[in-house]
Amino acid sequence: MRNTPVICWIVALKVEAKPIIAYFKMSRIDHGLKFPIFEDKTKNNCLIITGVGQLNSSQATQLLRNQNKAPPWAGFINIGIAGHGIASMGTLFLVDKIRQHNSTKYSYPSVVFPLKLPRSELVTSDYPNTDYKRDILFDMEGYGFFKTASRLSPKELIILLKIVSDGPEEDVKNLTGKKVSKLVSANIGSILDVSEKLRSISASEARRLSPPDICRDILGGWHFTVSQEHQLNALVKRWLAAFPNRTLNNEINKFSDSKQILYFLKSCLDNNKVDWENLW
Amino acid sequence: MVDTIYVEEEVLEHPRARLIISKFPMARIIEIDRFGEVFNKRNQNFKIQKINPAIILAKKYKKLILPAPDGFGIGGKRNYYFSHMYNCIYDCRYCFLQGMYSSANYVIFINFEDFAEQIIQINNEFSGDNITFFSGYDCDSLALENITGFLDYILPIFTPYPKSMLEVRTKSTKLKPMTIVSPPDNCIIAYSLMPEIMSRVLDHKAPSIERRIKSMTDLANRGWKIGLRFDPLIYGKNWKELYTELIESISKNIPSEAIHSISFGPLRFPRAMFQKIFKLYPDDILFTGPITQRGSIMAYSEEIENEMALHCRQLFSNFVSDSIIFQCVSEGSSNLSDQV
Numbered sequence: 001m002r003n004t005p006v007i008c009w010i011v012a013l014k015v016e017a018k019p020i021i022a023y024f025k026m027s028r029i030d031h032g033l034k035f036p037i038f039e040d041k042t043k044n045n046c047l048i049i050t051g052v053g054q055l056n057s058s059q060a061t062q063l064l065r066n067q068n069k070a071p072p073w074a075g076f077i078n079i080g081i082a083g084h085g086i087a088s089m090g091t092l093f094l095v096d097k098i099r100q101h102n103s104t105k106y107s108y109p110s111v112v113f114p115l116k117l118p119r120s121e122l123v124t125s126d127y128p129n130t131d132y133k134r135d136i137l138f139d140m141e142g143y144g145f146f147k148t149a150s151r152l153s154p155k156e157l158i159i160l161l162k163i164v165s166d167g168p169e170e171d172v173k174n175l176t177g178k179k180v181s182k183l184v185s186a187n188i189g190s191i192l193d194v195s196e197k198l199r200s201i202s203a204s205e206a207r208r209l210s211p212p213d214i215c216r217d218i219l220g221g222w223h224f225t226v227s228q229e230h231q232l233n234a235l236v237k238r239w240l241a242a243f244p245n246r247t248l249n250n251e252i253n254k255f256s257d258s259k260q261i262l263y264f265l266k267s268c269l270d271n272n273k274v275d276w277e278n279l280w
Numbered sequence: 281m282v283d284t285i286y287v288e289e290e291v292l293e294h295p296r297a298r299l300i301i302s303k304f305p306m307a308r309i310i311e312i313d314r315f316g317e318v319f320n321k322r323n324q325n326f327k328i329q330k331i332n333p334a335i336i337l338a339k340k341y342k343k344l345i346l347p348a349p350d351g352f353g354i355g356g357k358r359n360y361y362f363s364h365m366y367n368c369i370y371d372c373r374y375c376f377l378q379g380m381y382s383s384a385n386y387v388i389f390i391n392f393e394d395f396a397e398q399i400i401q402i403n404n405e406f407s408g409d410n411i412t413f414f415s416g417y418d419c420d421s422l423a424l425e426n427i428t429g430f431l432d433y434i435l436p437i438f439t440p441y442p443k444s445m446l447e448v449r450t451k452s453t454k455l456k457p458m459t460i461v462s463p464p465d466n467c468i469i470a471y472s473l474m475p476e477i478m479s480r481v482l483d484h485k486a487p488s489i490e491r492r493i494k495s496m497t498d499l500a501n502r503g504w505k506i507g508l509r510f511d512p513l514i515y516g517k518n519w520k521e522l523y524t525e526l527i528e529s530i531s532k533n534i535p536s537e538a539i540h541s542i543s544f545g546p547l548r549f550p551r552a553m554f555q556k557i558f559k560l561y562p563d564d565i566l567f568t569g570p571i572t573q574r575g576s577i578m579a580y581s582e583e584i585e586n587e588m589a590l591h592c593r594q595l596f597s598n599f600v601s602d603s604i605i606f607q608c609v610s611e612g613s614s615n616l617s618d619q620v
Contacts, residue, residue, distance in 0.1 A: 096284070097310055108310065108318045111284050112328050119308050154325035201328055208327070208562065234562065242568030270570045274516035276477045279565065 002043075003210035005202035006074040007195050009047035010061050010149070012141050015177040016080050017049050019185040023192065030067065035060040037067055044199075046070075054100075054124055054144025061148040073205035075157040075198040076149040079191060081165035081180055082122065082139040085132040089170050092187040093120040093137060094194075095160035100143050101125030107146055110156045113197045117190060122162060132168045157205070159198060163187055212236050214248055224258045232258075235265040242272050284334035286312045286385075296390040296429075297337045303427055304335070314338070319366070319383045327560045329384035330371055335427075340389035345398040348414060351609045354468075354507070354541040356412035356445060360402060364389050364430045365419035370451060371484035373566045374512055377418065379553035386419075388428055396437045403441040411441075416449035422469075423452045431457050438466050447507060453487040453495040463504040468540045470507025471496055473530075475522035478514045481565055489526070493533055500538035507540050508596075511608055512547035513588045515569055515580050520591055531599045542596045545608035546585045547571070554578035 011017040017038070020026075024045045026038035035056070038047040046068045050060035061076065068074075087093070094117045099106045101123055111119070121136040123129070124143035132138075142160050149158045163183045166172040184191070211233040218224075224232055239248060255261050285307045291297045292311065301309060312318055315338035348359035366387040367377055389395075399413060415421045415434070425431050431448060438446050447468045458469065474482070476489040487495075496506050508530065510523075549557065551573060558567055571578055579585065589607060596605045 096308065106312070106317065108286070108312070110324070110329065111334070112332055114281075114283055114332055150323055154323055154328060155321070156325045156328035201331070205325075205328070208560070234558070237562040238568050241563040241565060269568060270572060272568055272570060273519075274565060274569050275518075276475070276481065276516045276522065277518065279477070279481055 002071065003206045004042070004044050005199045005206055006044050006046070006068065006070050007199055007202065008061075008064050008068060008070055008074050008076045009045070010050060010057060010064065010076060010078045010141075010145050011047060012050050012052055012057065012080050013177075013180065014049050015180040016184050017047055018181050019188050020047060020079070020191070023188060033063065033067070035063055037064060039068070043068065050141065050145075052140050053126065054141060056144070057141035058144035058148040061145050061152070065152050070152070071206065071209070072153060073157070073202050073209055074153050075159070075195075075202045076145075076153055077159045077161065077191075077195060077198065078142060078145040078149075079161045079184070080139060080141060080163070081175075081183060082137040082142075082162035083129060083132055083166045083172065084120070084137050084164040085134045085167060087118070087120075087164045087167070089164055089167065090183055090186055091118065091164045092190050093118055093162045093164070095120060095122040095137065095142060095162060097121040098143055098146055098160065099123055101129070107143070107150075109146060109158055109160055112156045112201065115194065115197075117161075117194070120162070122160065128172060130166075130172060132166075137162045137164070154205075157198065157202060159194060161191060161194060212240055214240075217249065218252070218261065222255075222258050222261060228258050228262060231262055232265075235262065235269065238269055239265050242269060242274075282307055282335050282386075283332065284308050284310060286310045286315070286318050286334060286336045288312055288315060288336075288338045291337055291339050291390055294390055296392070299429075300335070300337060300388065300390070300427055307335075312336075315387055319385060319387055320381045321383065324382040326378055326382055326384045333367070333369075334385045336385050336387045337390055338387055339391045340394065344395050345402060345413070348412075352414075353608075354412055354445075354447065354543055354606050355410070355604070357409040358402075358406055358411045359414065360411065361414040361417045362395055362399075363416060363418035364392065364395060364428065364434075365424065367418070368420045369423045370420060370486040372451075372486060373482045373484065373557075373561060373564050374514070374547060376549065376553055376557075378560055379549065379556040380418075386424065388424070392430060392433045396434065399434075399437055399444075403444045407441075407443070410443050410445070412445045412447060413438075414447045414449065420450050420452060421448040422450040422454065422457065425452070425457045426454060429457075432461070435461060435464060435467060438464065442466055449507075449509065451483065451486045451492060453491045455495055455498055458499055458502065458504060463499075463502060465505075468505045468507040469496075469499055470509050470541075472509045472511065473526065474510065474512075474514055475519075475526045477522065478516070482514070493530055496530075497533045500534050504538075505540035506534060506538050508542040509544075510592060511543060511545035513544055513592060514547060514566075515584055515588060519588065523592055524595060527595045527599060536600050539600050539604065541604045541606060542600060543606040543608050544589070544592050544596070546579060546589070548577050548579040551576055551578055
């Protein structure tokens with residue numbers, strides 16, 4: 001498994017996706033899949049065009065994760081247009097409360113870093129909603145996306161961004177592809193700011209959850225059972241933190257099997273007296 | 281600065297909730313039904329939430345006051361504990377809260393009256409007994425006092441019950457709440473302590489030991505009873521010298537007459553809890569020490585534990601009477617006093 005941060009973009013319409021695909025210089029990589037998938041060269045940014053509706057959004061989120069082999073520290077961003085009762089067209093919102101149109105049960109996407117963006121509740125419905133009376137956002141995908149994404153990554157790595165595209169003063173029927181792309185492009189700076197903050201958390205999670213690089217070398221040199229491999233990963237992390245100035249490779253070369261290596265690591269730690277005075 | 285406050289619909293109009301909300305004029309207020317909708321849910325990440333914790337204002341219905349585990353106490357016949365909050369503004373690496381909850385948001389239970397009612401009920405039921413109530417099992421009792429006003433509310437509840445003692449466990453050096461009231465005879469402000477250089481590495485976001493000693497000194501001078509809590513005891517190179525220096529520093533500043541009690545306990549985690557915490561911080565320096573599995577707990581070896589307990593007890597007894605030194609040991613579960 002790679003140990004780099006990953007951001008998965010979930011977007012309903014091609015016209016919404018266009019500015020993001022262009023920014024990351026993504027190319028289409030799927031072959032005959034239900035939903036078009038794009039990736040940048042690093043594979044650390046990937047995007048799927050889901051089409052309209054909750055079911056599509058949910059299925060596509062899962063598909064993107066599978067195709068990209070997104071790790072458990074992948075961040076997921078759903079970006080798209082939405083209706084709003086009072087906000088002006090083009091306003092970018094961070095969603096922090098979400099429900100389905102016919103339900104009273106809410107979900108609450110986390111707000112894990114301070115953002116200057118305005119925040120709003122989102123209601124996802126299966127049909128275009130033009131009941132703009134309330135101070136909330138309306139879309140057709142957000143809830144389906146959130147439900148699936150929050151099974152794939154921690155809730156703190158899932159973000160919903162919505163750009164107001166229609167409202168009481170702006171008929172949804174007047175929306176064109178060009179207008180939608182323009183709305184996303186106009187907010188691309190803020191969108192990328194959010195994605196970079198998310199990427200930084202994803203990177204920190206990648207470091208936390210990935211085995212240290214040296215484990216790959218050790219596993220290549222000696223045979224470890226799956227259970228031993230887990231022990232190795234944990235012990236090596238502790239060992240590297242305990243003895244940052246020692247070279248593990250040099251110290252385990254002499255061992256002939258996995259048991260000896262695990263015993264060595266454990267013994268070092270069992271006999272380690274943390275030198276609190278010299279940690280500074 | 282807190283930028284999100286979740287509020288249970290039921291407490292939205294409670295004056296205490298309104299007061300807390302008013303202290304965060306820029307925060308977004310999100311109405312919820314019950315705090316369980318946003319707190320400690322599956323697939324939440326404690327470490328990430330710790331970056332920007334939200335406040336959750338809620339009402340607690342059950343288990344407001346609980347009996348303390350066996351092996352825990354500071355001389356009272358009966359011991360109880362309670363928490364008006366879940367989680368803490370500090371981020372101490374040995375804290376069991378990291379393994380207990382998947383959420384780092386601060387839950388504040390604003391129905392202080394219900395806590396008081398149960399405290400009164402227990403005091404009336406066992407009026408002849410010495411009872412100790414420990415505040416701050418799932419939080420730091422004072423760290424958010426300027427927001428919650430809990431101490432301010434709860435202290436007078438103890439006034440009619442001289443045999444009933446309130447321990448307020450903290451690392452906070454914000455002393456204002458204790459400067460505006462006269463120190464009652466039956467309240468202990470108990471500080472969690474460890475050698476400064478260990479604390480610098482392990483007590484993230486918490487006041488330094490030097491500042492805590494200064495605060496204890498101020499409080500002692502004002503007439504407050506002080507508790508010294510060395511729980512957990514942390515092992516490492518020169519630990520004897522480090523703990524000796526710490527005690528010397530405390531004894532130079534705080535008159536022994538001001539010390540109500542000293543308690544100490546080993547570093548121990550239930551195994552499952554340890555695994556959760558280790559997974560969050562696998563390369564933390566705390567876990568590079570000789571922590572091993574002993575039955576269902578993760579701890580230093582018995583030999584280390586005993587040596588540390590023996591040495592520290594001796595150190596403490598050079599400072600105060602043996603009768604006010606207490607060793608806390610709870611088998612197989614987190615120590616009541618690990619958390620702050």
